[in-house]
Amino acid sequence: MPNEPSDRPDEPAENISGGPRGGGEHTVTPAESSDPEPTTRAEAVVDNLGERYWQKAYGGRDAFECLVRTILSQNTSDTASQPAHDSLLARYGGSADRTGAEDGGAGLASALATAEQDELAETISAAGLYNQKSETIIRLAGRIVEEYEGEAGFDEFVKSGHPDEVRDTLLKMKGVGPKTADCVLLFSGGRGGVFPVDTHVHRIARRMGLAPANADHEEVREAIESAIPPGKCGFGHTAMIQFGREYCTARKPACLDGPEACPLVEQCDQVGVDELSGEVIDPADVPADD
Structure with a gap:
């Protein structure tokens, strides 16, 4: 195993998931x-x-948005990934429309599943590896729409499914590794342990x-x-x-x-x-x- 990489000079002073504004119920x-x-x-x-x-x-965060947020954070710092996340939500709907297939709304997953990759890559370019990440996000969004009828169904699965089943399912999705799966289980599903x-x-x-x-x-x-x-x-x-x-x-x-x-x-x-x-x-x- 090689020596540790150098410390990132651009990391924010506070962990984005900690402190008074970092989520958590x-x-x-x-x-x-x-x-x-x-x-x-x-x-x-x-x-x-x-x-x-x-x-x-x-716990309690929208599961698909949490999945996207964690993918954007891969191999980069919060300083870089947070603006990319904000830009993605601004362009593709985000929290303003999570209704999905239930009432005919577009939903974030549906919007990303049909997004042009070059446009999405440009939107999330601050996060680095934007070509790879945009491809992964579009592919995962399509799967969420196809298998769960949008982010509402996916959210229900993550929050109510057996943790082992949820984790195994996430790990079978190309582009989702153990840390990403565990972050979705923790920050969305609120799973202890x-x-x-x-x-x-x-x-x-x-x-x-x-x-x-x-x-x-x-x-x-x-x-x-x-x-x-x-x-x-x-x-x-x-x-x-x-x-x-x-x-x-x-x-x-x-x-x-x-x-x-x-x-x-x-x-x-x-x-x-x-x-x-x-x-x-x-x-x-x-x-x-x-």
Whole structure:
């Protein structure tokens, strides 16, 4: 596995899914937290992150719009993908018309299913990889219209279907990977126990020793989901991303400035981080102990 890519200088200061405006139905109060004392180190880490940033319950977003939003965010930052998302909704209808086939309205899925690819690519160009993403969005929109009669039917499936069935169905859609499927399950379906793994989560979980150093994204997801209560997965995911932006960056984690610089240093194995030399490598590249 190659070393981590350089940190993105254009990432916004705050995770788009966190903070007071980042979706989420409500802030979880201490009385709603499950166990007063964490039973695993992963749970203790998530509890600390929740206290530092936010404890929110997610769910309720329109499933198809969430799917599109996550595709736009692939391999780019929120700073780039958010304008693309806004432009797409402005041109193709968005939240102003989600009625779909039920009452004859066009609906976002129907509008995108019949969109000209070059026009859509131009609309979402801020997100990067716009030719590939526009092709994927048009193809998925057509499938949503054909199989679910529009986004209303798809939304019902995501919110009421069995989580395993929903995830398997999403993963069978070309262009939808595990992180995209899990984001739809979390932010639209509001499913507990879903911890999407992006580059920040993948790096931090292995660096801290919450997952094996050579674990892939799916293995990291399985390790974390098995170690924390379902209700803590949502805010654990978004808060860990924020922690990755502020402290546990790819090239220069805060611990290199001394143990007092990182609030989670006592819970971290610092796999791949050498405080003395300042060298930082991917955890998977750390030589195994003899």
